[in-house]
Amino acid sequence: MTATPVQERPRARRPATAKRRRPRPLGLRLAPYLFLLPNMLIFGVFTIYPAVNGFNLSLYDSRNLRTFNYVGTRNYERILSDEQFLSVVVNTLLFVVAFVAVSTTLSVLFAVLLDAQKRGRAFFRAVLFLPVLLSPVIVGLVWGWLLDRNTGLVNSVLGTVGLGQPGWLVEPRLALSAVVLVGVWTHLGFYSLIMLAGLQSIDANLYEAADLDGAGAWRKLTQITLPLLKPTTMVVLILATINGFQAFDFIYTLTGGGPVGATTLIVQFIYEKAFQSPIRYGLASAGSVLLFLTVFTITLINWLIGRRQEAT
Amino acid sequence: MRLRTGWRGTIVVAAAAVLLAGCAPGGGGDSGGGGQQPQSSGDFRGKTLTYLYFTDGPDEQATRDAIAAFQKETGAKVDLQIIPFADLEASLRARLSGGQAPDVVRLADIAAFRDDLLDLAPYVGKDYADQFIDGMVTAAKSKDGGLLAVPSDLTMNGPFINLDMFQKAGIQPPTNEKPWTWDEMLANADKARQAARAQYSFAMDRSGHRVSTVLSQFGTRLITDGKETLDQAKAEKAIGTLTGLMTGGKADKDFWLASGSKYKGANEIFLAQATPVYLSGNWQVSQFAKATTFNWKAIPNPCAEQCGGFPGGKFIAALAKSDTPDLAAAFIKFSTSKEQQTALDIKAQFLPTRKDLVAQGVSYTSRSDDMAAFLADVKRTAQENYGTNTSPAFGVAAKAVVDEMSKVVAGQEDVATAVRNIKKATDTRLKEVGE
Numbered sequence: 001m002t003a004t005p006v007q008e009r010p011r012a013r014r015p016a017t018a019k020r021r022r023p024r025p026l027g028l029r030l031a032p033y034l035f036l037l038p039n040m041l042i043f044g045v046f047t048i049y050p051a052v053n054g055f056n057l058s059l060y061d062s063r064n065l066r067t068f069n070y071v072g073t074r075n076y077e078r079i080l081s082d083e084q085f086l087s088v089v090v091n092t093l094l095f096v097v098a099f100v101a102v103s104t105t106l107s108v109l110f111a112v113l114l115d116a117q118k119r120g121r122a123f124f125r126a127v128l129f130l131p132v133l134l135s136p137v138i139v140g141l142v143w144g145w146l147l148d149r150n151t152g153l154v155n156s157v158l159g160t161v162g163l164g165q166p167g168w169l170v171e172p173r174l175a176l177s178a179v180v181l182v183g184v185w186t187h188l189g190f191y192s193l194i195m196l197a198g199l200q201s202i203d204a205n206l207y208e209a210a211d212l213d214g215a216g217a218w219r220k221l222t223q224i225t226l227p228l229l230k231p232t233t234m235v236v237l238i239l240a241t242i243n244g245f246q247a248f249d250f251i252y253t254l255t256g257g258g259p260v261g262a263t264t265l266i267v268q269f270i271y272e273k274a275f276q277s278p279i280r281y282g283l284a285s286a287g288s289v290l291l292f293l294t295v296f297t298i299t300l301i302n303w304l305i306g307r308r309q310e311a312t
Numbered sequence: 313m314r315l316r317t318g319w320r321g322t323i324v325v326a327a328a329a330v331l332l333a334g335c336a337p338g339g340g341g342d343s344g345g346g347g348q349q350p351q352s353s354g355d356f357r358g359k360t361l362t363y364l365y366f367t368d369g370p371d372e373q374a375t376r377d378a379i380a381a382f383q384k385e386t387g388a389k390v391d392l393q394i395i396p397f398a399d400l401e402a403s404l405r406a407r408l409s410g411g412q413a414p415d416v417v418r419l420a421d422i423a424a425f426r427d428d429l430l431d432l433a434p435y436v437g438k439d440y441a442d443q444f445i446d447g448m449v450t451a452a453k454s455k456d457g458g459l460l461a462v463p464s465d466l467t468m469n470g471p472f473i474n475l476d477m478f479q480k481a482g483i484q485p486p487t488n489e490k491p492w493t494w495d496e497m498l499a500n501a502d503k504a505r506q507a508a509r510a511q512y513s514f515a516m517d518r519s520g521h522r523v524s525t526v527l528s529q530f531g532t533r534l535i536t537d538g539k540e541t542l543d544q545a546k547a548e549k550a551i552g553t554l555t556g557l558m559t560g561g562k563a564d565k566d567f568w569l570a571s572g573s574k575y576k577g578a579n580e581i582f583l584a585q586a587t588p589v590y591l592s593g594n595w596q597v598s599q600f601a602k603a604t605t606f607n608w609k610a611i612p613n614p615c616a617e618q619c620g621g622f623p624g625g626k627f628i629a630a631l632a633k634s635d636t637p638d639l640a641a642a643f644i645k646f647s648t649s650k651e652q653q654t655a656l657d658i659k660a661q662f663l664p665t666r667k668d669l670v671a672q673g674v675s676y677t678s679r680s681d682d683m684a685a686f687l688a689d690v691k692r693t694a695q696e697n698y699g700t701n702t703s704p705a706f707g708v709a710a711k712a713v714v715d716e717m718s719k720v721v722a723g724q725e726d727v728a729t730a731v732r733n734i735k736k737a738t739d740t741r742l743k744e745v746g747e
Contacts, residue, residue: 066409149566170569172722259569260718275402277424277707278741 051292058285075286085287087261088269091176095265096244098180103191103240104233106184111195112225125196129189136186140253143182144169147254169255172262179251179263186250187243191236198232199225234306238299245295266291356639357387363643364404364414366397370598371465374659382646388639408633415634416643419627422452422461423704423745430630431458435641444648444665445690447698452627461627462648463665465656468686468693469525469593469621471497471614472600474504475607477588481507488688491612491619494529494553497589502562504588513562515578516554516591518571520710521701523717524622525591526550528697531617534710535703536696538746540739546617547731551713555720555727563587568721582608593624594686597679598661610682613689620692623701625665663690705741712737 058075060068079085114125131139146153147168155165168178202225210220226233248267251257257264266287274284365375372394379390393414395403401424407413408428419425431454433440441449441459448463473485481503486492492500501513516522527533530550532543557563564581582590583603600608613621628647630640646652650666657664657674663686664670670690676683700706716730725733 167566167569170566256571256574258571258718260715260722260724277401277421278744279401279405279424 054285054288057281058289059282061280061282071282075282076290079283079286079290084261084264085269088264088266091262091264092245092266094176095180095183095247095263096241098177099183099244099247100237100240102180103184103187104236106188107191107195107236108226108229108233110188110192111199112221114192114196115199125193128192131186132189134186136249137253139182139186140250143178143185143250144254147178170259172259175255175259175262179247179255182250182254183244183247187240191240194236194239195229195232198229202228230309231306234302238302241298241302242295245291355387356636356642358389359636359639360389360391361416361636361639361643362391362393362414364400364407364417365392365394366400366418366420367394368595368660371656371660371662374656377659378647378652378656381652382643385646386639386642388643390643408631411633413631413633415636415640416628416630418464419461419629420624421702421707422627422629423702425629426454426460428632429454429460430632430634430637430640431460432462432630432641432644433457433459435638436462436645440645443667445667445670445698447623447695448625448627448665448702450695451698451702452629461629462644463625464628464648464653465626465660466663466665466690467593467595467624468663468689469522469591469624470610470612470686470689472582472590472592472596472608472610474508474510474582474585474588475609477504477508477510477585479607480504485609485611488612488685492614494614494616497614498553498557498562501587501589505562508585508588510586510588512564512581512587514557514589514591515563515567515581515587517578518568518574518576518714520713521622521624522591522593523551523554523713524697524700524710525613526554528620528622528694528700529613529616529618533696533700534713534734534738535700535705535742537699538703538742540709540735540742542731542735542738544728544731544735547734548727550616551717551720551730552727555717558721559723565721569718593621594661594663594683597682597686601679610679610685612685613692618694619689620694620697621686621689622697623690623693625701663687703742704745705738708741709734709738 059070059072061071061075062068110128114121114128117124145151147155149155149165149167149170152168154168159165166174168174206224206228207220210224215223246267247265248271251263251265252268252271255263257268270284270287270291273280273287363379367375376392379392382388383390397420400419401421404414404417404425408425413428417425422429436459438459441452441462444463445466448466449459452459452461452463454460475485478485478500481500483500483503486496498513504510505513524534527542527547527550530546530553532541532546532550534540534542554563558565558568564578564586567576567578567581577592578587578590579592579596579599581587582592583600585606594610597610613619628644630637630644634640648666650668653664653666653669654674656662657669658676661676661679661683663683664674670687673687674683703709712734716725716733719725720727720730
C-alpha cells in the first residue's frame with residue numbers, strides 16, 4: 001500500500017510521451033534567438049555598452065574625449081561635495097515627489113471619470129492623451145508663453161478676477177510648482193489610460209454584488225476599485241518616478257533651470273557638465289551613475305513592496 | 313533557479329565593467345599639437361579642403377563668395393560644412409576624437425582647442441600676425457610664440473537708442489567723439505522713457521560678456537594677464553548700477569530671471585519699443601536694419617572711469633591633423649587678406665580685425681554711421697579687454713556674473729557678496745585651467 005504513491009509520482013511528472021519526444025533540430029532551437037539577435041545587438045551596442053562605458057568614464061577625467069586620466073572615485077567625491085549638485089538633488093527630489101503624487105492621484109481620478117462617462121468616452125480619452133503626443137520642447141515653449149507674468153494667458157485670466165499677476169516662471173517657489181504642473185499635464189493622459197485599462201479589468205460582478213449589499217459610490221471606490229487597482233497603480237508609480245527623475249527637455253525650454261537654479265534638476269546638471277563649457281565628461285558620467293543607482297533603488301523598492309502586497 | 317540566472321547576468325555585467333574600467337577610454341591619447349613640417353605652397357589644383365563653419369547669418373553668403381574666389385584662383389575645392397554655433401565645440405571634439413577633423417575651422421573660443429591647432433607661422437610668415445589687432449593676436453598665440461589662429465572678424469559691444477523716443481524728449485544723441493557718461497545716458501534714457509511712455513529705460517542682453525562691457529567702463533575687468541583682477545568696489549558699483557535698474561523697475565527684471573543660465577538677447581524688448589536704450593553689439597545692425605519700424609541709432613559706449621566697449625570676435629584656424637596644411641594656411645591667408653576682409657565686413661556688417669582697415673575705416677553700403685560708432689569704440693577699447701575675452705577661464709567667470717546677478721535681482725544676496733562669489737569662481741577656474 002505504501003509503495004503505490006511512490007511509484008505513481010514520477011509517472012505524473014514525466015508523461016511517457018515526453019520520453020519519446022525527439023530533440024528538435026538545432027536550426028529550430030536557434031530560430032527564436034536568431035529572431036531576437038538584431039534587437040539584442042542594437043540594444044547591446046546603443047544601450048548596454050554605453051551604460052557600462054559611462055560607468056567606466058566616471059572613473060576618468062577627460063576634457064576633450066581623447067586624453068583620459070584615471071582618477072578613481074575623485075569624480076564622485078567632487079560631485080557629492082559640490083554645493084550646486086546638492087541643491088540640484090533637493091530640487092529633483094521635490095519635483096519627483098510632487099510629480100509622482102499629483103500625477104498618480106489625478107490619473108486615478110481621471111480614469112474613474114472616464115470609466116463612468118457614458119457618452120463621448122473616446123473623445124475625452126483622446127483629449128486627455130493629446131499632450132503626450134506633443135514634443136516636450138513645444139510644451140515648454142507654449143507654457144512659457146501661457147505663464148509669462150506680463151503677457152501670458154494665465155495671468156490675463158487671473159487679472160480679470162482680481163488675483164494679481166504671479167511671477168510663475170520668475171519666482172523660485174512658484175517656478176518649481178509651475179514646472180510640476182506642466183510635467184503632470186504632459187504625462188497625465190498616458191498614466192490615465194493605464195489606470196483606465198486597470199479599471200476595466202476589474203470584474204463587474206464585484207460592483208453588482210456591492211450594489212446588492214447597498215454599498216455607496218465611496219465605499220465601492222475605497223473597498224473595490226482602489227484595492228484592485230493596486231498593481232496598476234504600482235506600474236504608474238514606477239513609470240512616474242522614472243519620468244520624474246528623467247525630466248529635462250520641457251523644463252530646459254520653459255525655465256532654463258531658473259530662476260536662480262530653482263528648477264535645475266539632475267539631468268540638466270549632467271547635460272551642462274557634459275556639453276557646456278567647461279566640459280567635464282567624467283563628472284557628467286559620475287552624475288549619470290548616481291542617477292541610475294537612485295532610480296534603480298527606488299524602482300526596486302517599489303517593486304518589492306508591490307510584490308509583498310500581491311502576496312498578502 | 314531564476315534568481316541564480318539573474319545573479320549570473322549581474323556577475324557578467326560587473327565583470328565587463330571591471331574589465332572596461334581597466335582600460336582607459338579613447339585609446340590612443342594623441343593630443344595632436346603639431347609635428348607637421350611646413351610644405352612649400354605649390355599647385356593646389358584638385359586638392360580638397362574641408363571648412364567647418366558656423367554662421368551669424370549675413371556672413372554666410374560673403375563666405376561663400378570668398379570661397380568661390382579662392383577656388384577660382386587656386387583650382388582647389390573647399391567643402392564648406394555649416395553647423396549651428398551651439399554644436400560647434402561638441403561636434404569638433406567628436407570629429408577630432410574620431411579622426412575626422414576638418415582642415416579649417418571658424419572658432420569663437422580657441423582656448424578649448426589650443427592643443428589641436430596648427431602653428432600657421434611657418435606657412436603664412438612670422439610677421440603676418442602683425443597686421444591684426446594686437447589684443448586678438450596675443451590671444452591667438454601659443455605658449456612658444458606660434459600662431460594658432462588668425463582673427464577673422466571682430467564684434468564690439470555697444471548701445472543702440474530708439475531715436476524717435478529721444479527726439480520726443482528733445483534729446484540729441486551723443487557724437488562718436490564725445491560719448492555720454494553713464495549718468496548722462498541713464499538720465500537721458502529716463503527722460504526718453506517718460507516722453508514716449510515706454511515700459512523701461514534700459515535693456516541689456518542676459519550675458520556675462522555684455523556685463524563685462526560695463527565692468528570695463530567702471531574701470532575693472534574679470535581677468536587680466538591670466539589673473540583674477542576684479543576690483544571689489546568698482547565691480548560693486550558696476551553690478552549695483554545694473555541690478556538697481558532691474559530692481560527699480562527701469563529694466564525688465566523678469567527677462568533677467570526667466571531664462572535660467574542660458575544666454576538671452578533683449579532685442580525683442582528694443583524691437584517692441586519698450587525701451588529707449590539697448591546694450592548689445594554691432595551684430596544687431598543688419599537685423600535691426602530689416603526688422604525695425606522706428607528710427608534707431610548705434611551710439612558710442614558710455615564712459616565712467618573708462619570709455620570704449622568690450623570685444624568679441626571669431627578666429628579662423630587650421631587643424632594640426634590636416635592632410636593639407638599648406639592649402640589650409642593658404643586659404644586662411646586668402647580669407648583674411650585686406651580685399652577679402654573688406655568684402656566680408658561690407659556684406660555682413662562685421663568689424664575689421666586688420667589694423668589697416670581699423671585705421672582707414674570700412675565703407676559700409678548701409679547703416680555706415682552706426683558701424684562708424686562701433687569702429688570708433690574699437691580704437692577706444694583697452695587692449696587688455698581682448699585678453700579677458702579670450703582667457704580660457706572667461707566662460708566660467710561670465711556665467712558666474714550672470715548667476716550671481718540673478719541672485720541679487722531675486723533678492724537672495726547683496727551686491728558685495730555677489731562680487732565676492734564672482735571673484736572666487738573666476739579664481740577657482742583660473743587655477744583649474746592652469747593645472
